[in-house]
Amino acid sequence: xxxxxxxxxxxxxxxxxxAALFGLIGWALGxxxxxxxxxFCALLLAAGAxxxxxRVVLGMLGARELPLGEAPLLHSTAERLAAHAGIVKPRLxxxxxxxxxxxxxxxxxxxxxxxxxTGCVAACTPAELEGVMAHEIAHVxxxxxxxxxxxxVAAAVLLETxxxxxxxxxxxxxxxxxxxxxxxxxxxxxKREFAADRLAAKLCGSPHGLxxxxxxxxxxxxxxxxxxxxxxxxxxxxxxxAERGLGALFVTHPPVAERVRRLRELDSAWRGRTHDExxx
Numbered sequence: 165x166x167x168x169x170x171x172x173x174x175x176x177x178x179x180x181x182x183a184a185l186f187g188l189i190g191w192a193l194g195x196x197x198x199x200x201x202x203x204f205c206a207l208l209l210a211a212g213a214x215x216x217x218x219r220v221v222l223g224m225l226g227a228r229e230l231p232l233g234e235a236p237l238l239h240s241t242a243e244r245l246a247a248h249a250g251i252v253k254p255r256l257x258x259x260x261x262x263x264x265x266x267x268x269x270x271x272x273x274x275x276x277x278x279x280x281x282t283g284c285v286a287a288c289t290p291a292e293l294e295g296v297m298a299h300e301i302a303h304v305x306x307x308x309x310x311x312x313x314x315x316x317v318a319a320a321v322l323l324e325t326x327x328x329x330x331x332x333x334x335x336x337x338x339x340x341x342x343x344x345x346x347x348x349x350x351x352x353x354x355k356r357e358f359a360a361d362r363l364a365a366k367l368c369g370s371p372h373g374l375x376x377x378x379x380x381x382x383x384x385x386x387x388x389x390x391x392x393x394x395x396x397x398x399x400x401x402x403x404x405x406a407e408r409g410l411g412a413l414f415v416t417h418p419p420v421a422e423r424v425r426r427l428r429e430l431d432s433a434w435r436g437r438t439h440d441e442x443x444x
Contacts, residue, residue, distance in 0.1 A: 183207060217313045218277055221269040224320060224396055227257035227279040238285070238297075242278060245298050248367045249305040254278040263388045264288055264381045267399040268300035269313045276304040287384065288377055295374030298364035299401055305363060308356050312398045315351040319344035319395035319414070344395060345413035352398045354418045361427055371427035372434075378402060378427075382420040 183206040190202030232239050238256055246253040254270065257279035264284040270276025278300050280293075288296065303309055322344035365371035381402045390404035397403055397414040405414070428434050 213314065213317070214271060217317050218269045218271060218275075218309075220317050221267075221313055221396070221399065222257055222277060222279065224316075224393060225257075225259050225267060225279055225399075226261075227259045227277075230256040230258045235285070237290075238280070238293075241294055241297055242301070245294070245301050245367050249301050249363070251276070251301065251305050254301065254304060256280070258282060258285075261390065263390050263404055264377075264384050265390070265404050266296045266300050266401045267396070268303045268309050269399060270304060270309045272307060272310060273304060276309055278304075283384065283388070284381075287380065289373075291368075291370075291373035292377035292380060293373075295364060295368055295372075296377045296401055298367040299360050299374055302360040302363035302367065303356070306356070306359060308360065311351050315348045316396050316399055319348050320393050322347070323393060323395055342413060348395065348398060348414055348416060352416045354416055357418055357423060358426060361423055362430065365427060365430050371430040375424045375427040378420050378424055 183203045187199045187203045187206070190199035230238065235256065235258075239253075242256055243253045251273040252275065254268070254276040255278070257277055259265065259267070259279050259281040261281045262283040263281060264287045266278070266280045266284055268276060268278050278297060280296070284293065284296060303312070361371075361374060364374050368374065378401070381404075385402065385404050389406070392405075394405050394414040397405055398416045400417075402420055403415055403417040
């Protein structure tokens with residue numbers, strides 16, 4: 165699949181770029197010998213990031229692992245969707261937030277995590293919840309999670325770096341905020357959401373559960389303020405942050421209305437129907 169291959173290529177390019185950067189620094193400081201040491205350190209850093217960034221993201225979200233006995237329906241739904249997608253069942257986590265939202269992270273199709281909020285579990289119908297979970301599992305299947313996770317953690321580190329500036333914090337944020345946003349936009353394309361929506365509809369056998377969930381999430385986001393780092397925006401099903409201030413820099417999701425329209429049109433029986441007929 166082209167999307168998955170592109171994301172794998174992006175992941176390797178990130179590793180190569182990191183090694184090249186460290187190598188150049190080492191060469192400038194001490195020639196070829198030091199450059200080789202710096203490249204080795206860069207590869208170790210990349211390996212450490214690969215194995216730990218998913219846990220870093222889950223910690224940023226304040227998520228806790230969801231035991232099988234606490235949510236057997238969610239686990240059975242995740243297992244069924246993962247089997248259809250051809251991936252290992254992701255670990256399930258719960259985000260303690262009233263906004264209906266979900267996110268995925270991980271190292272790929274063999275090791276991933278899917279987090280849903282308490283608001284998502286409480287507010288979404290079974291079909292909507294299935295659609296949301298299918299969307300996040302689609303991101304895993306398409307290898308989006310590696311790139312999204314790396315971009316979010318790198319951007320979050322840059323934003324947090326501004327806090328060490330003391331009285332220079334505002335000036336550092338003014339500089340590092342756009343740099344962090346540029347890193348995210350360079351790595352994460354809004355088109356990934358359309359691809360994940362299409363695959364989610366296929367996994368569910370219908371596009372309407374996810375379409376209804378997206379509409380519900382957007383309406384809830386207008387009423388409930390979401391607390392968190394704007395750098396985590398690429399991880400979520402929709403953009404949960406208000407599009408102003410720092411949050412406006414990190415918007416990587418296409419408009420929900422466009423996503424819903426494309427999802428509805430995947431159902432040939434729905435095409436050409438008026439809004440009133442569709443609601444009826």
